Amino acid sequence: MSRPRRPGRAPVPLDMSRVRTVPLARRPSLVAAASLGRPVGAGMTVRRLVARLPDILAARDLRGAVERIAGALRRGRPVVLGMGAHPIKVGLGPVIVDLIERGRLAAVAMNGACLVHDFELAWNGRTSEDVGPGLERGTFGMARETGEFVNRATREGVAAGRGLGRAIGEAILRARLPFRRTSILAVAARVDIPATAHVAIGTDIVHMHPSADGAAIGEGSLRDFHLLAGVMARLAGGVYLNLGSAVVLPEVFVKALNLARNVGHPVRDLTTIDMDFNRHYRPAVNVVARPTAAGGRGIQLTGHHEIMFPLLWAAVEDALARHR
Numbered sequence: 001m002s003r004p005r006r007p008g009r010a011p012v013p014l015d016m017s018r019v020r021t022v023p024l025a026r027r028p029s030l031v032a033a034a035s036l037g038r039p040v041g042a043g044m045t046v047r048r049l050v051a052r053l054p055d056i057l058a059a060r061d062l063r064g065a066v067e068r069i070a071g072a073l074r075r076g077r078p079v080v081l082g083m084g085a086h087p088i089k090v091g092l093g094p095v096i097v098d099l100i101e102r103g104r105l106a107a108v109a110m111n112g113a114c115l116v117h118d119f120e121l122a123w124n125g126r127t128s129e130d131v132g133p134g135l136e137r138g139t140f141g142m143a144r145e146t147g148e149f150v151n152r153a154t155r156e157g158v159a160a161g162r163g164l165g166r167a168i169g170e171a172i173l174r175a176r177l178p179f180r181r182t183s184i185l186a187v188a189a190r191v192d193i194p195a196t197a198h199v200a201i202g203t204d205i206v207h208m209h210p211s212a213d214g215a216a217i218g219e220g221s222l223r224d225f226h227l228l229a230g231v232m233a234r235l236a237g238g239v240y241l242n243l244g245s246a247v248v249l250p251e252v253f254v255k256a257l258n259l260a261r262n263v264g265h266p267v268r269d270l271t272t273i274d275m276d277f278n279r280h281y282r283p284a285v286n287v288v289a290r291p292t293a294a295g296g297r298g299i300q301l302t303g304h305h306e307i308m309f310p311l312l313w314a315a316v317e318d319a320l321a322r323h324r
Contacts, residue, residue, distance in 0.1 A: 077239070123179070147208075154220055
């Protein structure tokens with residue numbers, strides 16, 4: 001058996017006398033004293049707190065998002081919110097309702113789960129089932145009132161020419177549900193802004209109920225997609241904020257934006273902001289990167305919705321008040 005051949009020469013230590021150094025003053029540096037944060041204290045306003053954050057990474061992005069949103073609102077450009085259901089489940093419904101009522105949001109786009117949780121909170125002030133125990137018994141998602149109300153509102157609203165979001169929002173108002181003031185869908189219907197719902201069949205608990213009507217769900221969701229494309233057509237110079245949707249809304253947004261551009265609306269100088277507690281592929285490319293490649297700015301703000309979203313809007317309100 002032959003031995004493996006050894007490399008030609010054995011390695012020797014490097015000659016350290018040949019090592020080169022450069023003056024620190026000439027070396028490019030990513031952090032400078034001017035970008036450092038400043039101490040915080042008790043009783044500070046939002047303005048002073050944000051001003052004292054470091055001008056580095058996420059703190060810089062937060063300031064950029066505030067400036068972009070406030071600037072769009074000052075110029076009369078639309079700010080549109082796309083969202084998954086988790087923001088509702090962590091208590092942000094009243095915050096979003098307030099933004100709609102005060103004219104801060106021009107439209108809201110939702111996934112199908114938002115319809116469920118928005119209705120349940122309006123119905124009895126409670127939502128978010130513990131999935132595990134119900135799944136073991138086969139009762140997960142089978143709340144009678146949820147299936148009956150959402151599916152009936154879908155059938156009747158679509159038959160009357162509505163999209164999904166408006167159909168359910170109007171049904172909540174007509175029924176005078178006791179907690180309707182927390183309903184994003186209801187307030188959007190009341191103040192007459194688009195609240196669109198974008199549904200994948202089989203993803204939402206109401207699809208398991210015998211009252212589900214696939215034709216009505218599909219027709220209503222397609223109408224809402226066309227309505228959202230109309231919203232995108234007017235978004236030039238505005239802001240699209242993706243809150244807690246990792247798949248459905250990023251995909252719907254990029255298609256609606258493309259459709260608007262396809263029929264002749266340039267929709268340039270966009271600001272797109274993705275907010276979630278993890279960074280995901282689709283929001284990174286379909287919300288942040290691709291739509292702003294020809295101009296504008298894409299921003300990612302990573303953190304828990306129930307903290308980051310109110311903080312962002314508190315800073316925006318402060319920026320608007322300061323401008324006035």
